[in-house]
Amino acid sequence: MSDTLVGTPSHDSSKRTWMIASSCVGAVGALTAVVPFVSSFQPSERAKAAGAAVEVDISAIKPGEKLTVEWRGKPVWVVRRTPEQLATLKGLEGGLADPQSQRNPDELTPKYARNEARSIKPEFLVVVGICSHLGCSPSDKFQTGAQPSLPDDWTGGFLCPCHGSTFDMAGRVFKNKPAPDNLEVPPHMFLSDSKLLIGEDKQA
Secondary structure (H helix, E strand, O other): OOOOOOOOHHHHHHHHHHHHHHHHHHHHHHHHHHHHHHHOOOOOHHHHHHOOOEEEEOOOOOOOOEEEEEEOOEEEEEEEOOHHHHHOOOOOHHHEOOOOOOOOHHHHOOHHHOOOOOOOOOOEEEEEOOOOOOOOOOEEEOOOOOEOOEOOOOOOEEEOOOOOOEEOOOOOEEOOOOOOOOOOOOOEEEOOOOEEEEOOOOOO
8 A cells, every 4th residue: 555645635735835825925025026126217206305307398378378287386387478578578677676687696597597588588487486475476567558456557477465566578567566686587497489497507
């Protein structure tokens, strides 16, 4: 009579159960190893907080329109100005607190934006949409002429609803307003006619 009993049904069943369990553990381990690898292709939360650059498609912005994107947790406005809006920038210097963007230039205005339009390309204004007074977000007031809380000769720009600071179509603050500085121009550069990179300006 043979003593070979290792192939009994009860033993085989236990062996199969152990092998299945081992395989599942291995699969979970392999999946766990893959997830961090795939996630590494996405910007980390720390990178975003540190100011990872944001690429923006500006091809759909029509003249007179504004696009808002987020960078470093702040709203950044991309305004495609019309020829008429650009024309309003001339002759405002006497009423502006810092027409040449000389205050805190290293913090607020890169060298390539220290011009009347405060931009690389006059057509496009790129500014952080936060008032330099207490951090409120100004409202668009692109329509010209007399309006509530605005002068009768208003030429278009932005109005801070918190304390009434006003800015022209280049984000320059008007005199005798609570806001001490112009709106911030973030580092940015054009990758092409339709692509804008906010957060880097190596090629600017």
